[in-house]
Amino acid sequence: MRFLILFTTLLVGWLLMSGYYNGLLIGLGISSCLLCVWLSHRIGAIDREGLPTHLFSGLPAYLVWLIGEIVSSNIATAKIILRGTSDPELFEVPANQKTAAGLANYANSITLTPGTVTVDIDEAKTGPSRFLVHALHPQFGDDVRSGDMDQRNCALEGKTANSELHPSGNAARKPAK
Numbered sequence: 001m002r003f004l005i006l007f008t009t010l011l012v013g014w015l016l017m018s019g020y021y022n023g024l025l026i027g028l029g030i031s032s033c034l035l036c037v038w039l040s041h042r043i044g045a046i047d048r049e050g051l052p053t054h055l056f057s058g059l060p061a062y063l064v065w066l067i068g069e070i071v072s073s074n075i076a077t078a079k080i081i082l083r084g085t086s087d088p089e090l091f092e093v094p095a096n097q098k099t100a101a102g103l104a105n106y107a108n109s110i111t112l113t114p115g116t117v118t119v120d121i122d123e124a125k126t127g128p129s130r131f132l133v134h135a136l137h138p139q140f141g142d143d144v145r146s147g148d149m150d151q152r153n154c155a156l157e158g159k160t161a162n163s164e165l166h167p168s169g170n171a172a173r174k175p176a177k
Contacts, residue, residue, distance in 0.1 A: 002046045003037055003041065003046060006036075006037050006040060006046060007033055007034065007037045010033040010036055010037070011029060011030065011033045014029045014032070014033060015029065058155065058156045059156065062152060062153075062156050065152065066109055066112065066113075069113050069149075070112060070113055070114065073113045073114040073115050073116075073140065073143075074114045076114075076115065076137075076139065076140070077114040077115045077136060077140075080115070080136060080137050080139075085137070086136050086137055087136075087137050087138055088134065088135065088136055088137075089134070089135050089138055089141050090119070090132060090133070090134050090135075091132075091133055091135070091141055091144075091145065092130050092131065092132055092133070093130065093131050093133055093144055093145055093147075093150070094128035094129070094130055094131075094150070095107075095121070095128055095129040095130065095131050095150060096128045096129075096150055096154050097129070097150075097153055097154060097157055098157065099157060101157075102153060102154070102156075102157040103121060103123065103129060105153055105156065105157075106131070106149065106150060106153040107121055107131060109149055109153065110131065110133055110144060110149065113140075113143075113149075115135060115136040115137060115140035116133055116134065116135050116136070116140050116141070116143075116144055117133065117134045118131050118132070118133055119131075119132045119133065119134050120132035
């Protein structure tokens with residue numbers, strides 16, 4: 001099934017970007033997509049981690065929420081920059097995701113939200129992993145420390161976050177250098 005999803009995604013993407021629809025080019029597109037699927041299979045990239053189809057069902061709702069967070073953070077970041085009231089900080093937050101795709105999605109979500117950047121990931125073998133996050137202002141840090149984004153990523157991954165790890169504002173704060 002993953003082979004078919006990957007092939008279809010590649011072919012649709014290729015056709016949309018190509019813009020030319022004659023027999024030769026469509027045949028070359030199909031051939032190149034088949035080659036990519038075969039190579040992906042050979043290197044072991046078509047597995048649950050390489051093509052996380054289990055995330056597809058919850059992704060649209062998550063993306064709508066994330067876009068809303070990005071827009072509101074853009075406005076808040078612009079205000080902070082224009083007022084000159086930045087107060088950067090570094091802090092750690094737990095990441096309760098169990099897969100590499102879940103951790104990457106959470107780290108990228110933090111970084112995509114203006115005013116915050118995931119600086120380092122300490123991937124734990126047992127227990128929650130930890131992220132080192134830089135925030136432009138403590139308000140952004142509080143948003144990350146609240147655990148809402150972590151819980152939404154866990155829900156997207158099909159797991160629930162351990163709420164004991166996210167008492168609001170209890171993550172360790174370290175001043176930015």
